[in-house]
Amino acid sequence: MLEKVYGGAVFGVSSTTITIEVNVAKGAGYHLVGLPDSAIKESSYRISAALKNNSYKMPRKKITINMAPADMRKEGSAYDLGIAIGILAASSQIKVPNLSEYIIMGELSLDGSLLPIKGSLPIAIKAREEGFKGIIVPEKNAKEAGVVNNIDVYGVDNIMQAIRHLEGEELLQAIEIDTRQFFYENLEKSEFDFFEVKGQENIKRCLEIAASGSHNVIMVGPPGSGKTMLAKRISSILPPMSLHEALETTKIHSVAGKLNEEVGLLSIRPFRSPHHTISDVALVGGGSYPQPGEISLSHNGVLFLDELPEFKKNVLEVLRQPLEDREVTISRAKFTVTYPSSFMLVASMNPSPSGYFNDPDKALVSSPFEMQRYLSKISGPLLDRIDIHIEVTPVPFEKLSEERRGESSSEIRARVIKSREIQIERFREFNKIHSNALMGPKQIAKFCKLTDSGKNLIKEAMEKLGLSARAYDRILKVSRTIADLEGTENIENHHLAEAIQYRSLDREGWLG
Numbered sequence: 001m002l003e004k005v006y007g008g009a010v011f012g013v014s015s016t017t018i019t020i021e022v023n024v025a026k027g028a029g030y031h032l033v034g035l036p037d038s039a040i041k042e043s044s045y046r047i048s049a050a051l052k053n054n055s056y057k058m059p060r061k062k063i064t065i066n067m068a069p070a071d072m073r074k075e076g077s078a079y080d081l082g083i084a085i086g087i088l089a090a091s092s093q094i095k096v097p098n099l100s101e102y103i104i105m106g107e108l109s110l111d112g113s114l115l116p117i118k119g120s121l122p123i124a125i126k127a128r129e130e131g132f133k134g135i136i137v138p139e140k141n142a143k144e145a146g147v148v149n150n151i152d153v154y155g156v157d158n159i160m161q162a163i164r165h166l167e168g169e170e171l172l173q174a175i176e177i178d179t180r181q182f183f184y185e186n187l188e189k190s191e192f193d194f195f196e197v198k199g200q201e202n203i204k205r206c207l208e209i210a211a212s213g214s215h216n217v218i219m220v221g222p223p224g225s226g227k228t229m230l231a232k233r234i235s236s237i238l239p240p241m242s243l244h245e246a247l248e249t250t251k252i253h254s255v256a257g258k259l260n261e262e263v264g265l266l267s268i269r270p271f272r273s274p275h276h277t278i279s280d281v282a283l284v285g286g287g288s289y290p291q292p293g294e295i296s297l298s299h300n301g302v303l304f305l306d307e308l309p310e311f312k313k314n315v316l317e318v319l320r321q322p323l324e325d326r327e328v329t330i331s332r333a334k335f336t337v338t339y340p341s342s343f344m345l346v347a348s349m350n351p352s353p354s355g356y357f358n359d360p361d362k363a364l365v366s367s368p369f370e371m372q373r374y375l376s377k378i379s380g381p382l383l384d385r386i387d388i389h390i391e392v393t394p395v396p397f398e399k400l401s402e403e404r405r406g407e408s409s410s411e412i413r414a415r416v417i418k419s420r421e422i423q424i425e426r427f428r429e430f431n432k433i434h435s436n437a438l439m440g441p442k443q444i445a446k447f448c449k450l451t452d453s454g455k456n457l458i459k460e461a462m463e464k465l466g467l468s469a470r471a472y473d474r475i476l477k478v479s480r481t482i483a484d485l486e487g488t489e490n491i492e493n494h495h496l497a498e499a500i501q502y503r504s505l506d507r508e509g510w511l512g
Contacts, residue, residue, distance in 0.1 A: 001024055001090045001091070003090040004100060005019075005082040005104055006104065007020055008123035008127065012339060013292075013339060013340070015123045016072065020066075020079065020083055021065065021066040021067075022065050022086030022090040023066075024062070024090040025062050025064070028060070029063070034066050036067060036074050037074065039077045040074055040077070040079055043080050046109070050109065051084060051087075054111075054160055059090075061091070076107075079105070085166065103134075103135040105117055105135070105136070113157060114158060116261065117137065117138060117141055119255045120141040120254060121259075123137075124137075125251075134152035134153065136166075140155075141261070143177065146175040152174035155175055179264075183246055183265055183267050185267075192232050197406055198399050199396070199400070203390060204230075206390045208415065210344070210346075211234060211237045212416045212436075212485055213387075213419070213437050213478065213480070213481030215474075215481065216345040216347075216385065217344075217346050217387065217389075218389050219390055220348075220390070220392065220504065221350070221351065221391060222393075223350060226392060228306055230392075231302075231346045231348060232304075233409060235269045235271045236409035237413045237416055238301075239413070239420045241268075246265055246266055248300065249269075249270060252297060256292050270298055270301035270302070271302045272304065274303075274305070276305075276311045278311070279315065280314055280315045282294065284322065285328055285339055293328070296339040299342055303345050305348075308349040309350075313377060313379070316378065316379070320381055320382055320385060324385065326342040326432070328341045352370060352374055353370060375505070380468075384468055384470040384471055384474070387477060387478050389502055419484040419485045420434075436477045436481045437477060437481075439480075444477065449490070451492075451493070454496050458472070458500070471503060478502060479496050479498075482495040483495045
């Protein structure tokens with residue numbers, strides 16, 4: 001007897017429906033075809049034990065299972081539940097007349113309980129697109145899949161719950177999540193706040209500009225000056241995510257299996273801070289079966305690279321293309337996967353190996369040569385792609401001991417949102433451009449026009465600092481953002497002068 005069960009395979013951040021054809025006939029043997037990986041081939045042992053431990057049996061007949069389309073590689077243990085249900089239906093141990101109405105996914109334990117899977121959100125989205133009535137997933141994935149409206153999502157703890165529901169003996173209650181309400185309730189939550197930062201007013205101003213225009217930024221300063229503390233609070237001043245951005249970000253985290261079972265939808269912009277020992281594949285994504293890397297997990301949020309020169313040079317170089325294109329394409333012989341990676345890069349570093357270059361109060365002082373060698377670990381092309389360079393100095397005791405409360409993240413965020421609204425209106429006619437940092441040559445020429453005195457100012461700066469054409473563009477973009485924060489239509493000289501100050505690492509004589 002032949003039965004068909006439907007599941008989903010995730011490629012990139014999208015899903016493809018998989019038809020699991022199970023045929024039980026006379027003979028002997030268990031044959032699984034359709035390019036399954038080792039985890040799927042081993043499913044027969046898990047399924048056999050799970051069925052036996054729940055008063056069912058593995059048919060002693062010839063079982064042929066085809067996973068269509070047969071020319072597409074399948075991976076993972078998420079097909080266990082679908083295959084098990086198909087075997088039971090094909091061997092007439094259960095009667096399920098409406099099996100074709102459901103997508104069924106889940107990894108089986110030997111006792112029949114279900115373990116969570118990756119990618120339930122994109123699978124649920126695809127199921128709704130293709131008109132399925134419902135989707136059955138492990139209980140721990142129910143909230144994740146439940147954010148998809150107009151499809152019934154059932155969370156099950158074990159195979160018996162799924163069987164009873166499909167047979168109509170004990171119908172499950174579909175999970176109901178008001179996606180918009182859930183999203184807006186959690187929109188303002190943030191673990192860190194800028195009012196906790198003592199002093200560093202110039203750095204706060206710099207990060208406000210960076211957040212307003214979505215500019216990449218690097219902070220250079222000695223240990224203990226507050227670089228990491230400041231970086232962790234950048235997410236709190238970024239504009240709230242839109243519902244579309246939240247769904248897009250949640251899909252990536254769902255595919256990577258990074259979602260907490262209590263969180264159905266990410267409403268706070270991600271903040272990722274990988275260790276400096278990370279590999280290039282872990283950062284950019286990839287592998288035999290491509291998975292999103294840290295830069296894609298940072299999509300619509302912040303990627304923080306602490307101690308930038310400590311990262312391997314080949315790891316840093318893979319950042320160059322994603323920073324420009326805002327997406328990562330991973331190519332293999334048989335397929336190509338594209339992950340979105342529109343993130344704000346925030347990096348920090350010490351000015352020298354000892355951390356205390358040119359500080360007369362510190363014994364460990366590096367020479368200019370040692371410092372230059374240390375800084376050379378970061379390539380010029382990568383630095384060119386970072387819009388803002390800022391020096392962070394230690395906070396004096398007088399500031400640390402102040403009881404006066406600093407400006408809160410919500411106050412700064414209000415100005416950032418106002419600036420972003422100006423940018424969104426400005427770029428309404430341009431696809432995929434919503435902030436000043438994303439401007440190309442066409443938009444820079446149109447929206448960053450300078451006066452004659454402004455042109456002379458930037459010309460003098462370029463000649464003195466030896467800036468590249470890309471650095472010139474960065475200065476114009478940052479100037480545009482500073483003008484937007486002031487609500488000024490035109491870029492004025494003081495906007496340019498401030499933007500030029502944020503190119504510290506280009507400055508001649510910066511080594512002392």
